[in-house]
Amino acid sequence: SPSLEIAGTDGINPIVxxxxxxxxxxxxxxxxxxxxxxHLILFVGDGSSGSFYETGLVNQxxxxxxxxxxxxxxxxxxxxxxxxxxxxxxxxxSQLLASVQFTNAFAWVGIMxxxxxxxxxxxxxxxxxxxxxxxxxxxAYDSIQVKDSxxxxxxxxxxxxxxxxxxxxxxxxxxxxxxxIWMWQxxxxxxxxxxxx
Numbered sequence: 718s719p720s721l722e723i724a725g726t727d728g729i730n731p732i733v734x735x736x737x738x739x740x741x742x743x744x745x746x747x748x749x750x751x752x753x754x755x756h757l758i759l760f761v762g763d764g765s766s767g768s769f770y771e772t773g774l775v776n777q778x779x780x781x782x783x784x785x786x787x788x789x790x791x792x793x794x795x796x797x798x799x800x801x802x803x804x805x806x807x808x809x810x811s812q813l814l815a816s817v818q819f820t821n822a823f824a825w826v827g828i829m830x831x832x833x834x835x836x837x838x839x840x841x842x843x844x845x846x847x848x849x850x851x852x853x854x855x856x857a858y859d860s861i862q863v864k865d866s867x868x869x870x871x872x873x874x875x876x877x878x879x880x881x882x883x884x885x886x887x888x889x890x891x892x893x894x895x896x897x898i899w900m901w902q903x904x905x906x907x908x909x910x911x912x913x914x
Contacts, residue, residue, distance in 0.1 A: 718747070719744070719745065719746045719747060719750060719808075719814050719815035720744070720745045720815055721742065721743070721744050721806060721807075721808050721815035721816055721817040722742070722743050722744075722817055723740055723741070723742055723806070723817055723819060724740070724741035724742070724743055724790070725740070725741070726740075726819065730820070731817070731818075731819040731820070732819065732820045732822050732854065733795060733819050733820070733821055733822065734822050734823070734824060735794065735795040735797075735799065735801075735821055735822065735823050738794065739775070739792045739793065739794045740792070740793060740794055740795075741790050741791070741792055741793075742757060742777075742790065742791055742793055742806060742817075743788075743789070743790040744783070744788065744789055744790075744808050744814075744815055745787070745788050745815075746787045746788070746808070746814055746815065747787065748787050750787075750814055751785075751786075751787035751814075752810040752811060752814075753782070753785045753810065754782040754783075754785075754810065755782070755783045755808055755809060755810040755814060756777070756778065756779050756780075756781065756782065756783055756808075756809050756810075757774055757777040757778070757783050757791065757793065757806055757807070757808055757809075758773070758774070758777075758778060758779055758806070758807050758809050759773030759774045759778075759795070759796075759799070759804055759805075759806055760804065760805040760806070760807050760816075761802075761804060761805075762802075762803055762804070762805065763803070763805055763818060764805035764807055764813070764816060764818075769807075770796070770799060772796055773795065773796055773799055773804075774793045774794070774795065774796060774806070775793050775794040775795075775796055776791075776792075776793055777791065777793045779809075783808065795821050799821060800821075801820075801821050801822055801823050801851035801852075801853070801854075802820070802821055803818065803819075803820055803821075804818070804819060804820075804821050805817065805818045805819075806819070820853070820854070821851075822850070822851040822853070822854040823849070823850065823851050824848075824849070824850040824851070824854075824913045825848065825849045825850075825913075826846065826847070826848040826849075826861055826911050826912065826913040827846070827847055827848075827911065828844050828845070828846055828909065828911055829845045829846065829847045829893065830844075830845045831843065831844045831845070839899055839900070840899075840900040841897050841898060841899050841900060842897070842898045842900060843895055843896070843897050843898075844863070844895065844896050844898065844909065845893055845894075845895045846861060846863075846893060846894050846895075846896060846911055847892075847893040848861060848876060848891070848892065848893075848913060849890065849891045850876075850890045850891070850913065851890070852888075852890045852891075855876075855888035855889065855890035856888050857875070857877040857884050857885055857886065857887055857888050858875065858877070858884050859875065859876045859877065859888065859913065859914065860873055860874065860875050860876065860913075860914045861873060861874055861876060861894075861911055861912070861913055861914070862911065862912050862914060863896065863898065863909055863910070863911050864909065864910050864911075864912070865908075865909060866908050866909075866910075871898055871909070872896055872898055874894060874896065876888070876889050876890075876892065876894075877889050879892070879894040
């Protein structure tokens, strides 16, 4: 039977993190059903409405032919600007050959501002960190890490409490937190990176 899969995702309830880069979509179609041209199309919801995004997939869509072979994998991704939610990738020729449903989730974290200072004779850096994650995928145990240019963990916190002690009671999908980093404790020249976990 025909199949369409998103490599590396849970086959029962796949989640695609659109902010994490490309994904690989693989198709297996019986030779008798393999009609060309065929296209990979991003449908809204379960696809039953027929509503789709013309350019919803990177390097794929109704104007771009999928490989002619009956078995293939392509690298694609959810296009920037597609909101979080439930979607279906359909392999379409004159009919729908195969499909896979998934949840499109988004996570973003960044340093919005930083302010150096001095207290108790020691230098510090206050950094304001902003994060956003698709509300349905936000978890109380989500965390943000700050590392120096050598990859050393400088600080971290749970987004649910803006603390590193105990997980908060509920998820906080969108917020900001100012974190103080004492430079006597951690100093490697070259900047900071923040990441969502």
